[in-house]
Amino acid sequence: MLDIKFIIENKDKVKDGLAKKGYTDIDIDALAALHLEINKLKTSSQALAEEKNRLSNSIKSASAEERPAIIAKSKQLGEDLKAEQDKLAAEQEKFNNIMLRMPNLPSPESPVGKDDSENVVRRRVGELPKFDFTPRDHVELMEMNDWSEMERIAKVCGSRTYAIKGDLARLELAIHMLVLDKLAANGFTTITVPSIAKEKPLYGMGYLPFASDEIYYLPSDELYLSGTAELVLNSLRADEILNENELPVLYAGFSPCFRREAGAAGKDTRGLVRVHQFMKTEQFVICKNDIAESEKWHQKLLAISEEVLQDLELPYQVLEVCTGDMGAPKYRQYDLEAWVPTQNCYRETHSCSNITDWQARRTNLRYRDNADGKVKFAHTLNNTGIATPRALVPFMENHQQADGSIRIPEKLQPYMQGKKFIGKNVK
RNA sequence: GGAGAGUUGGCAGAGUGGUAAUGCAGCGGAUUGCUAAUCCGUCAUCGUGAAUAGCGAUGCACAGGUUCGAGUCCUGUACUCUCCGCCA
Numbered sequence: 001m002l003d004i005k006f007i008i009e010n011k012d013k014v015k016d017g018l019a020k021k022g023y024t025d026i027d028i029d030a031l032a033a034l035h036l037e038i039n040k041l042k043t044s045s046q047a048l049a050e051e052k053n054r055l056s057n058s059i060k061s062a063s064a065e066e067r068p069a070i071i072a073k074s075k076q077l078g079e080d081l082k083a084e085q086d087k088l089a090a091e092q093e094k095f096n097n098i099m100l101r102m103p104n105l106p107s108p109e110s111p112v113g114k115d116d117s118e119n120v121v122r123r124r125v126g127e128l129p130k131f132d133f134t135p136r137d138h139v140e141l142m143e144m145n146d147w148s149e150m151e152r153i154a155k156v157c158g159s160r161t162y163a164i165k166g167d168l169a170r171l172e173l174a175i176h177m178l179v180l181d182k183l184a185a186n187g188f189t190t191i192t193v194p195s196i197a198k199e200k201p202l203y204g205m206g207y208l209p210f211a212s213d214e215i216y217y218l219p220s221d222e223l224y225l226s227g228t229a230e231l232v233l234n235s236l237r238a239d240e241i242l243n244e245n246e247l248p249v250l251y252a253g254f255s256p257c258f259r260r261e262a263g264a265a266g267k268d269t270r271g272l273v274r275v276h277q278f279m280k281t282e283q284f285v286i287c288k289n290d291i292a293e294s295e296k297w298h299q300k301l302l303a304i305s306e307e308v309l310q311d312l313e314l315p316y317q318v319l320e321v322c323t324g325d326m327g328a329p330k331y332r333q334y335d336l337e338a339w340v341p342t343q344n345c346y347r348e349t350h351s352c353s354n355i356t357d358w359q360a361r362r363t364n365l366r367y368r369d370n371a372d373g374k375v376k377f378a379h380t381l382n383n384t385g386i387a388t389p390r391a392l393v394p395f396m397e398n399h400q401q402a403d404g405s406i407r408i409p410e411k412l413q414p415y416m417q418g419k420k421f422i423g424k425n426v427k
Numbered sequence: 428g429g430a431g432a433g434u435u436g437g438c439a440g441a442g443u444g445g446u447a448a449u450g451c452a453g454c455g456g457a458u459u460g461c462u463a464a465u466c467c468g469u470c471a472u473c474g475u476g477a478a479u480a481g482c483g484a485u486g487c488a489c490a491g492g493u494u495c496g497a498g499u500c501c502u503g504u505a506c507u508c509u510c511c512g513c514c515a
Contacts, residue, residue: 042474046484053446053484056496060445067495074495198505241437241471243453368437368470373454374479375437375471 001361002102008032017105020112020323031098038091045084052077100209103328104358110332113322119335120322125306126315128339133402137342138393139271142168144404145424150271159269160261160276162389167422168396171408172279172388174415175395176254179281179308179385183252186304188283193232195256196223201235204363206329213262229253229282230382237286238363242378244370248297249286252385254279272389273347281385286365286378289357294379295332298354301383302334305350308386311411314394315339317346331356336384338394349391352383 007014011028018026055074062070111120129135142148147168153161164172180190202208202224207215216225226232233253242249257280268274283304285297302318309316321333333353337346357377360366366375399407405423408416416422 039474042484046474049484050482052495057446059495071495078495243437366471368453370453372479373470 001099001358002105003361004031004035004099007102008035014105018103020106020110021103021326021328022114022324023103026098026102031095034091034095034098038088038095041084041088041091045081045088048077048081048084052081100203100362104331104356106323106326106330107332107354110326111320111322112324114324115322116325118322119325120320122318122320122334124315124317125310126313126339128315129341129398131341131400131402135341135397135400136404137271138396141396141400141404141406142271145406145422158276160274162272162275164272164389164392167416167419168392171395171406171412171416171422172392174412175312175386175388175391176279176281177415178311178412180252180254182304182308182311183250183281183283183385186250186300188250188252190252190254191229191233192254193226193229193236195226195258197226197231197235198223201231201238201363204238205231205234205359206327206362207231210328214260216258216260225258226255227259228257228280228382229255230284233282233284234359234365234380234382235363237365240365241375242286242365242367244288244367247287247367247378251282251284253282253284255282257387272393275389278387278389280387283381283383283385285381286360287381288367288369289360289376289379291356291379294354294356294381297379297381298332298334298352301381302336302352305336305352305383305385309336309338309349311409312391312395313409313411314349314398316349327353329353329355329358331358338391339398340394341397347390347394349387349394350384353381355380355382 002014007028011032015028018024018028052074055070055077059067059070059074111118113119136144139148139150142150142164145166145168147164147166149163149165153163184190196218199208199222202215207227214227218224230253232255233251236251237249257278259276261274261276264274283301285294285301287293287297306316306318316336316338319335319337321330321335326333330353333351335348336350336352338349339345340347356379359380360377365378365380367378368374369376396406399409401407401421401423403423403425405421405426407421408419413420419426
């Protein structure tokens with residue numbers, strides 16, 4: 001959500017930002033006019049309320065003869081007021097619906113572009129693996145090591161589900177532990193959160209009304225399945241006024257995540273790349289309303305996830321996401337993509353975003369500033385810590401050996417009982 | 428699933444139909460004079476203002492209702508706690 005006063009005072013800047021993000025259907029001038037109309041209705045209904053309050057308060061001291069007239073007048077005012085307030089509520093709803101659909105404005109640093117083809121590679125880190133054999137893709141590797149039940153589980157649970165077993169299943173959890181330890185070492189509080197949520201947090205995060213196709217809904221309970229721990233973490237402190245001394249709030253959230261993948265029909269149907277249910281360790285930050293401060297945290301979150309990929313010894317690239325490919329809530333976004341040898345390309349493993357105060361305005365998450373005692377909307381940021389099983393795809397493929405076994409990078413070995421390799425052919 | 432109790436500001440906590448006490452914390456100011464204390468104001472949202480000035484509206488979990496007037500009475504919903512039932 002944006003501040004309506006900011007919108008009105010910076011119409012050109014807002015129009016420019018909306019255009020860069022590809023939102024051409026929002027009429028800022030009409031929105032400003034609507035706001036003006038609402039304020040007029042507020043003023044007129046407040047005048048009626050004031051008069052009515054005055055009359056009501058005078059009844060106590062009025063004589064018995066005066067009372068019937070005052071009551072009648074007050075009753076009439078009450079009806080007028082109700083009519084005025086109904087008008088106001090209708091206009092307000094129109095206004096709110098537009099405001100809920102207003103995306104965040106992009107950073108002036110973000111590359112301007114219309115879609116993912118215009119994202120900019122900022123850097124590539126790590127050497128691509130060279131194989132003296134024909135590398136197998138991750139599905140073949142799972143099959144030859146008896147690490148999965150992909151066909152059976154599809155019969156039981158439907159397409160885009162997965163079941164992995166043995167050392168690969170243990171690896172999946174080991175990687176999360178490595179990331180959770182790293183985040184804890186950086187001051188993040190480990191927190192496991194539910195994957196079911198009410199509707200309100202979905203609006204707070206900006207999932208609704210923007211991406212309703214992506215979300216599982218449980219109608220008999222009026223609950224939704226969460227696509228990320230960010231959803232819950234973003235609303236965990238909703239409606240609070242934090243003390244500035246509590247900031248920054250750093251959460252390392254772990255949760256099962258659910259996505260319908262409705263918009264990805266036919267894409268990545270093979271294997272572990274795109275599944276309906278996965279596990280994610282999420283980095284989430286609440287910090288002061290200060291762009292230098294939140295940009296600092298944005299870089300910090302990015303650095304942590306780069307370190308994760310380095311610990312996993314995966315070659316990756318840092319992508320700065322262009323204005324047109326960014327989600328509505330985002331001010332600035334980096335994606336990390338790890339190399340997938342058999343696809344001969346980098347695939348997304350992390351998405352790192354500065355949301356500024358856009359979500360905090362929606363969840364009413366504020367803090368009291370120590371310097372001036374004022375209540376301000378906080379800034380929020382989020383980044384993937386690690387998401388599995390997708391991360392297992394580049395992991396298995398980059399670390400595969402000729403015999404189909406998988407090398408375990410040094411940093412991960414303590415989480416795998418010291419094993420240097422896993423696989424059927426490991427002696 | 429059944430029964431009961433509860434939900435008031437950043438926090439604590441009064442308030443049984445007539446303008447939301449009080450304390451703590453924070454912020455602003457004054458005063459004393461010194462590892463701080465005291466006093467006053469302020470303390471959420473919005474409208475009108477150049478205004479962080481005044482004036483006004485709203486705000487007691489949420490949504491309705493009764494009433495000239497609702498934190499207070501009525502209805503529904505959510506959540507919390509206690510007990511019973513079920514249960515990893």
